[in-house]
Amino acid sequence: MELLCPAGSMPALKAAIEHGADAVYIGLKDDTNARHFAGLNFDEHRLKEAARFVHQHGKKLHVAINTFAHPNNFQRWRQAVDMAANAGADVLILADIAVLAYAAERYPKVERHLSVQASATNAAAINFYRQFDISRVVLPRVLSMQQVRALARSCDIDLEVFAFGSLCIMAEGRCYLSSYMTGQSPNTAGACSPAAFVNWQDNNGTLESRLNGILIDRFAPNETAGYPTLCKGRFSVGDDTYHALEEPTSLNTLDLLPQLYAEGIKSLKIEGRQRSPAYVAQITKVWRAAIDAVLNAPDHFNVQPQWQQVLAGLAEGSQTTLGAYHRNWK
């Protein structure tokens, strides 16, 4: 069972490797990946440096090229594939059918993983993408543990699941909420609720967060204000004002680790390429220890209180959830 950690910079990548990641995933410095944030990600020079560093430590480098190519700039997605393959990436994480096809034809020996952005939630969808010779599927965060189990038992392909981090509650790759409000979506621009559209205003102690002018939340002086990700705002439905879609909370699957292991899940992905090197270091350390504990004695696994403590401290709104893995969440 692989521990796959995020890195938005060389220091974060080094932190991940030094604290026990089996593999690291990164993106290029443009809108070819779903974490297209200012100051983040790798240019060609850094990409080569990243590949060298990871390989020197005997680990693997995954490169996410997982947005959908634009009609007039298809070349940019092709070049991203070329650049990653030539720099020595072990894996390309892809979503666009045309980009998958290009990579499969041009670089058959570089492994292709189906990005979560391709939104493959069922056996028939996975079957569809087999024509691009994918070796692994990253499952969307909408499935229950029971559904993950059913896929693991019925599909003869490696599965990767999200283990910790920001929780997308919509089927990834098919969510247009962000472009509805801002014009930019994960699919087209590689960003959800982009920072350029965020505005904060203090009204006599009440802090208001807006996204492109739309009020996402209001925070009383004693409340912790979170980033206005549009699906995590407080809105009114009927007579109630509440987190109509989801609370600001992070996914945490530590409790499920033995079950995921038992089902042969190949890789646990930690979300957070936008996070700091210190965050990556702490989170990697906890998950390394947890995975090692499962590998050593799968029947005697206990979640250590100090792991949960560290993870809660790193979680959005200091809250964690099992998300869709747990049926009651739905």
Added chain:
Amino acid sequence: MQFSLGPVLYFWPKTQMQQFYRDAADSDVDIVYLGETVCSKRRELKFNDYFALAQMLREAGKQVCLSSMTLYEAPGELRELRKYVDNGEFLIEANDVGAISMLQEQGLPFVAGAAINCYNQHTLRRLVSMGLTRWVMPVEISGQWLNDVLNQDIIADIRDCFSTEVFGFGHLPLAWSGRCFTARSENRSKDQCELCCINYPQGRDVKSQDNTQVFVLNGIQTQSGYCYNLINQLPTMQDTVDIVRLSPQVIGTFDWLAKFKANLNGAAPQQLGASDSNGYWLNLAGMATG
């Protein structure tokens, strides 16, 4: 240019559905999509009911297409999909690539619905080679984007192999979740939803705390708060769009169909209301109006 009625996205009682499709049969709409695309627990109409409606509509002279679900999570749902694929008579709208996989295996043509991620000419060309005969572009892309896809060299020799369709009226389907938001709005879990969507024939409005309508909750689907309306853009669509889709609303769907037809060439433009939008087509935020 032709007009279509998209599948009913809400959960309506059987009698209301049957009345709606009788009205559709009597209308001058060209194409009718039908089927449950949102939640497999909605079973007011079963496959055989839809099939009977499809036959009735075909006899009324409509082109009929069966729409399949968007988010498939359970093996049982795939078995239901198989029934649609094997129906033997009607074209299928695939809203998940799982459906394309089954249709491709059978060598059957298909419509790629708006939730299929086809954003560029290379993907479109691949889908055509798999059997796509009609492309409903993703709701979030603009008229210019559509134009850019269709004007690429590699589309020229296959442009006759498929038609293009644009979602032109109704609350836009924007996201699908493992979670049911309508059940959540009633403090229920999805497993104990008691099919409460049936109490909200136009979904549940979600407003910001300063009263902007941001979304509509429709079970596991989140829709646009504003009603998308491209009536005034019809005259500019003539070269790129073959079919304009109207998504059934509780009231006024057929009135809007008449208004759309009247404005095909720009003869009868309409003033959009404060709760309407057309931003996506104009390369703006979806909720904007240009």
